[in-house]
Amino acid sequence: MITIFNQIFGAKKPEKKYCDLHIHSTFSDGLLTPQQIVASAKERELDAVSIVDHDAVGGIEPAIQIGKKLGVEVVPAVEMSCMVGDADVHIIGYYIDYQNKKLITVLNDIQAKRVDRAKKIVEKLTEQGADVEIKRVLEIAGNGAVGRPHIAQALLEEGHISSYDEAFWKYIGYHCPAYVLKERLSPLDAMKLIKDFHGVSILAHPMIYNNRSLIAYLIDQGIQGLELWRCEHSDNEMRYLNNLITNHHLIATGGTDCHGGRKGKILIGESKVPYQAVKDLKHAR
Numbered sequence: 001m002i003t004i005f006n007q008i009f010g011a012k013k014p015e016k017k018y019c020d021l022h023i024h025s026t027f028s029d030g031l032l033t034p035q036q037i038v039a040s041a042k043e044r045e046l047d048a049v050s051i052v053d054h055d056a057v058g059g060i061e062p063a064i065q066i067g068k069k070l071g072v073e074v075v076p077a078v079e080m081s082c083m084v085g086d087a088d089v090h091i092i093g094y095y096i097d098y099q100n101k102k103l104i105t106v107l108n109d110i111q112a113k114r115v116d117r118a119k120k121i122v123e124k125l126t127e128q129g130a131d132v133e134i135k136r137v138l139e140i141a142g143n144g145a146v147g148r149p150h151i152a153q154a155l156l157e158e159g160h161i162s163s164y165d166e167a168f169w170k171y172i173g174y175h176c177p178a179y180v181l182k183e184r185l186s187p188l189d190a191m192k193l194i195k196d197f198h199g200v201s202i203l204a205h206p207m208i209y210n211n212r213s214l215i216a217y218l219i220d221q222g223i224q225g226l227e228l229w230r231c232e233h234s235d236n237e238m239r240y241l242n243n244l245i246t247n248h249h250l251i252a253t254g255g256t257d258c259h260g261g262r263k264g265k266i267l268i269g270e271s272k273v274p275y276q277a278v279k280d281l282k283h284a285r
């Protein structure tokens with residue numbers, strides 16, 4: 001309604017348009033529902049928002065529906081968890097064909113493997129005399145992708161450990177007695193999957209990996225863009241990423257990676273991503 005009013009009467013919207021293209025909902029490990037996220041984006045005067053859940057697309061459609069009512073554009077996306085050695089690498093697929101049944105089957109399969117891994121970890125914990133119920137672990141995970149943080153919480157509830165960190169160095173960290181290897185896609189598998197389902201592949205939080213040769217390798221392999229606008233990037237890191245983006249004609253995106261206050265306050269909108277990122281993604285689609 002406001003948009004129509006503006007078109008007819010020429011009222012001015014704020015000059016600069018912003019978006020937040022990386023937010024987690026209750027469909028993975030976020031605390032806000034897709035509806036709450038879109039409402040919050042509206043409150044913060046964002047023009048577009050993207051629900052980016054881990055290996056899950058269930059939050060997209062409800063976000064689009066509420067977005068239509070509130071006048072906030074919702075960019076469909078999924079964040080694929082990949083492994084390089086024992087390190088997690090995340091690749092986002094924007095504008096992926098999220099309603100495609102084959103894609104949903106692939107994602108369900110990834111989720112099933114996570115549950116399988118959690119069960120194996122719980123079995124190993126029993127052998128170590130640190131019993132937790134898998135039922136409780138899954139309850140803690142809720143809609144989200146079950147993983148070690150949920151197991152750590154169950155261990156804490158049962159009194160087997162006295163701090164969250166202890167779970168990792170005593171039982172479930174890499175090389176610990178209850179560790180079970182993850183079965184994950186490689187980044188190249190994820191890029192292929194995203195391409196097969198008409199998405200645009202973007203490397204999430206590129207500086208987190210502390211591995212510049214990995215970034216170079218993925219660019220070489222055809223990754224289409226990098227997350228540039230992230231609150232944690234230093235000026236130096238911004239310059240470094242900006243150079244890569246210019247030299248290799250990549251798309252610059254970004255977002256807050258907001259988990260709905262899980263890591264403190266609700267960050268939605270704080271990374272000040274220019275709306276141009278959405279235009280570039282649409283163009284590349």
Ligand SMILES: [Zn+2]
Nearest residue numbers: 079090204205
């Ligand atoms: Zn991530």
Ligand SMILES: [Zn+2]
Nearest residue numbers: 022024079257
């Ligand atoms: Zn994320």
